[in-house]
Ligand SMILES: [Zn+2]
């Protein structure tokens with residue numbers, strides 16, 4: 001029996017990297033969160049830190065898109081905020 005769990009590194013290169021507007025890092029798409037309202041994309045880590053800060057400040061219901069230059073001035077929907085904040 002051979003185990004095939006191992007993923008060769010060249011396979012990783014096929015995953016398109018998405019850049020985060022907050023930390024300017026590039027990550028695989030599964031580590032990113034897209035805001036439903038404005039379609040802005042941020043890495044889940046940045047979004048989590050941002051959401052946690054705003055929740056701590058009491059802005060849980062009015063969390064706007066972390067991108068100050070967001071063309072749509074989008075807001076995080078409640079379930080999105082809870083998803084990044086709660087972590088399941
Ligand atoms: Zn980021």
Ligand SMILES: [Zn+2]
Pocket residue numbers: 035038039040065066067070071072073074
């Ligand atoms: Zn946005």
